Amino acid sequence: MGMTMTQKxxxxxxxxxxxxxxxxxxxxxxxxxxxDITGPPAIDEFNKIGKPVFDKNKIALVPxxxxxxKDIKSAEMCKHLRDFARQHEIKNYxxxxxxxxxxxxLPDAGLIAPGEIIIGADSHTCTYGALNxxxxxxxxxxxxxxxxxxxxxxxxxxAIKVVLTGxxxxxxxxxxxxxxxxxxxxxxxxxxxxLEFCGAGIAELTMADRFTICNMxxxxxxxxxxxxxxxxxxxxxxxxxxxxxxxxxxxxSDAEYDRVLNIELDKLVPVVAYxxxxxxxxxxxxxxxxxxxxSVIGSCTNGRLEDLAQAAEVLKGQKIHPxxxxxxxxxxxxxxxxxxxxxxIDIFIDAGAAVSTPTCGPCLGGYMxxxxxxxxxxxxTNRNFRGRMGHVDSEVYLASPYTAAASAVLGHIADPxxxxx
Numbered sequence: 001m002g003m004t005m006t007q008k009x010x011x012x013x014x015x016x017x018x019x020x021x022x023x024x025x026x027x028x029x030x031x032x033x034x035x036d037i038t039g040p041p042a043i044d045e046f047n048k049i050g051k052p053v054f055d056k057n058k059i060a061l062v063p064x065x066x067x068x069x070k071d072i073k074s075a076e077m078c079k080h081l082r083d084f085a086r087q088h089e090i091k092n093y094x095x096x097x098x099x100x101x102x103x104x105x106l107p108d109a110g111l112i113a114p115g116e117i118i119i120g121a122d123s124h125t126c127t128y129g130a131l132n133x134x135x136x137x138x139x140x141x142x143x144x145x146x147x148x149x150x151x152x153x154x155x156x157x158x159a160i161k162v163v164l165t166g167x168x169x170x171x172x173x174x175x176x177x178x179x180x181x182x183x184x185x186x187x188x189x190x191x192x193x194x195l196e197f198c199g200a201g202i203a204e205l206t207m208a209d210r211f212t213i214c215n216m217x218x219x220x221x222x223x224x225x226x227x228x229x230x231x232x233x234x235x236x237x238x239x240x241x242x243x244x245x246x247x248x249x250x251x252x253s254d255a256e257y258d259r260v261l262n263i264e265l266d267k268l269v270p271v272v273a274y275x276x277x278x279x280x281x282x283x284x285x286x287x288x289x290x291x292x293x294x295s296v297i298g299s300c301t302n303g304r305l306e307d308l309a310q311a312a313e314v315l316k317g318q319k320i321h322p323x324x325x326x327x328x329x330x331x332x333x334x335x336x337x338x339x340x341x342x343x344x345i346d347i348f349i350d351a352g353a354a355v356s357t358p359t360c361g362p363c364l365g366g367y368m369x370x371x372x373x374x375x376x377x378x379x380x381t382n383r384n385f386r387g388r389m390g391h392v393d394s395e396v397y398l399a400s401p402y403t404a405a406a407s408a409v410l411g412h413i414a415d416p417x418x419x420x421x
Contacts, residue, residue, distance in 0.1 A: 031106075270399070
């Protein structure tokens, strides 16, 4: 019996020739991530161990959730992170002005390569599977221990084989694909399983699509999501200066999967996830009865340059509906700068949108767009749980940048084709 992509990476990092589903392993890790919320408690656990960090070059600390600091408590948490980074000479510490949203920043900084294991005290660490890495979120105590040992434990997950075929329609993006998948299998449909993507349809996906899809593997309960390496992957790695040796993995022909899910891209349409679960998906074209108060375009899910390009395509020459607040958040400083050079920022401001410095901000109900009682937002973020973006009686609808921008123009949830004919 063969192994899946995830099994192969776990086997290599555990010193094994073969690993079986359900087996418990101690594995070496290539990168450990924490942010301004999860980092301080992880550091407290690390300090109890009384050892130095295992490798100051293999820890990444990114103050992005409540940063730039919104209040005294967030300032204290960021200082905790900053002091630790200075004390241990952490190379990959990203301060305000040089930082970005962690899951966009780390791949763009060349810190992720195929075949690696990345753990992070953030559930959306699974984003990096787009680069053929085994990446997953873990607890703060696990991160604290790993910063001292360079290892962590895993139970080898089962896998779901997701076969992508066909051509991607114009307005269908990675967000629509993953929301469709979650709509089919549910938020617990891949619980502690690996979503392993394959098929000719992968060639249709940009790297931004793949990052978005892997980012939301956790919203289906997945342990991780992972794509194979192709020319687009290699081009991205080259552009990002990844010159260290790496070895990609592909599944064996006789790898064992718990189930197979077939997704025909040409049959997909732009979708929206209604409150209060990402599985509650509906076609955007059938949702124009839903009036919105706010549109948020950004986050670790959809704040990349390609996402901003889609929003700019919709908003060029348009005006945000007078009853809608539109907030656009580039995911990193580099993305912000490139968007400026391409004229996107002018388009957004001329349309009446607010453009923010890179931050997670409203995604987790932090700041920069909190909802009041009864308000509705369409958002390119990843979760729409009750109270996620503000008041417990507000509502969040998840969608792609195309759909969120079109909705901002019309004042109600809209298919992108209603604005872009």
